[in-house]
Amino acid sequence: MNTLTALFTAALVGLTASLAQARDLGPDEALRLRDAGTIVSFEKLNAxxxxxxxxxxxxxxxxxxxxxxxxxxxxxxxxxxxxxxLELDAVSGQVLKDHQDT
Structure with a gap:
């Protein structure tokens, strides 16, 4: 029974970690963050x-x-x-990654 519990726990932790890694933000939430000043304007990030x-x-x-x-x-x-x-920190505008797509 301990092996089954350990396997279930490991699977649950793995699933939770993958869900917490990244979340796409929709246009409404992105605009709300920009308007609140939480993130840099999209124009500045694009520039x-x-x-x-x-x-x-x-x-x-x-x-x-x-x-x-x-x-x-x-x-x-x-x-x-x-x-x-490219990946940029949307709060500071700093470039985090810049690589050519192969």
């Missing part, structure tokens, strides 16, 4: 991303809450056609 890759265009953006932090994800395509994925 920061574009400054890293001059001439690029923004494809897709997404705001997530990961481990209690707001992360703004931006997909860019540069003039040479390369795709870039």
């Amino acid at each position: 920061t991303a574009l400054a890293r890759h001059p001439g690029a265009t923004i494809g897709e953006t997404e705001l997530e809450e990961e481990y209690g932090k707001y992360i703004y994800q931006v997909e860019l395509r540069d003039p040479q056609g390369a795709e870039w994925n």
Whole structure:
């Protein structure tokens, strides 16, 4: 019985951890956070991303809450056609990740 309990507990902890890792925020919640001054404006976040890759265009953006932090994800395509994925801290505007999509 102890083995079954241990397996159930491990499965429950794993499920809970995966649920707590990231949560996509909808447009209404994202706008509420921006209007409240909790996160940087989307225009500033986009400008920061574009400054890293001059001439690029923004494809897709997404705001997530990961481990209690707001992360703004931006997909860019540069003039040479390369795709870039950036993650920015939505509260400070700091670039956390900037890597080319392969």
